[in-house]
Amino acid sequence: MLLNELRDYNASLLQTGLFKDYCPNGVQVEGRAEVRRIASGVTASQQVLDAAIAWGADAVLVHHGYFWRSEDAAIAGIKKRRIAELLRHDVSLLAYHLPLDAHPELGNNAQLGKLLGIVEQGRFGEQNIACIGELETTQTLAQFAAWLGGRLQRAPQAIGDNAKNIRRVAWCSGGAQGYFEAAIAQGVDAFISGEASEQSFHLAQESGVAFIAAGHHATERLGIRALGAYLAERFGLEHRFFDQDNPV
């Protein structure tokens, strides 16, 4: 298919125009016009680019691309090396950030809920990205954290009373620890995100709501992979997911 068709299809699938984001969503670096092989990865790191290009990818799809609002706009250093490699090989980079967190089926949060066996009951927070739902059976924090660690293949940091019963939970993948207070206001037993902040501990202790930092990378491996697989199936493309293990 043509890169422009892929770009337009994704824009409509993920409704990228509806989101206020910190980075451009869509084609960030334009490569060859025709796309047969798509690689996916969480972050457009050098390692992911090297592996995708060695495999012969025409386009790389990521959740964390470039050109973040807070970063230096200059194309120098690490960013120069990454972009130069894409341009040298005529490979496109397509990035989908908040629209991919939010998508009701392929999104990081929808996929995380599914992986953890949580029945989604609603959404909350900025642009309705965060989810709320219930576990199928009540578990203690210690049981739930152990099970979650197994599902994500990464030991979570669980903050709270290990004996506390967990049934109603809220979750938001990645660096969404700033949503913890909004989650507490939803009356949940626990909030799951990727990363913790210093104040997450105090909020957990004073609210009685458990906080689980399950890994930024670990909670965001799901959406981009699901998107790549979905596009491959829909358009007869080849797809491979390139996972660079990341302890954060």
Ligand SMILES: [Zn+2]
């Ligand atoms: Zn993220």
